[in-house]
Amino acid sequence: MKTVKLALVAIVILIALTSNLAIGQTAPKTRFTENYELFVNETSLDSKTKEKELVAFMGEPSKKVDYPSGEISYFYEEMGLVFFSKDGNVKGLGVNFNWDGDEKFPEKTFSGTLSLGEVEINKETKSKGFSANQTVAFDCPFPLMCFSKDREAKIKCTAAFKETNLTQVVFVIQ
Secondary structure, eight states: OHHHHHHHHHHHHHHHHHHHHHHHTOOOEEEEOTTSOEEETTEEEOTTOBHHHHHHHHOSOSEEEEOTTSOEEEEEGGGTEEEEEETTEEEEEEEESSOOSOTTSOSSOOOSEEEETTEEEOTTOOHHHHHTOSSSOEEEEETTEEEESOTTSSEEEEEEEETTEEEEEEEEEO
């Protein structure tokens, strides 16, 4: 009888831990507004966002990489996201759609939604989808690269393509 109770307690604990992990690792809703503001699950990211705040609202990363430059990457592999930080502040967000071998990005495809203004972006989006965006203006000087037009904005967005496939979208926070 004692072993049955212990087994039941262990199962309850395992379920509680698993559901806590699942809640902390939900599919992220990412928005880049016409005012060049960036939100992940309704949490604003800007130049004042601290690494600790990031981990508090995203949960523990699946991998953390320290680079000689002082930059730290926080990988959320299952979500297809990576956050970049330096000097304790979040400096950027990388969203992977079709991995091209770049090890600074997760291999998994982004599991959430990404909106640039009114336009939702997905792994099928082509560069024309960026250049046609009416709420957040983009330049696509050549088919493999698009970037937000406002070069003075505090947050800039760049999209990279391999052949015609969207590989990554990167937000750089200044």
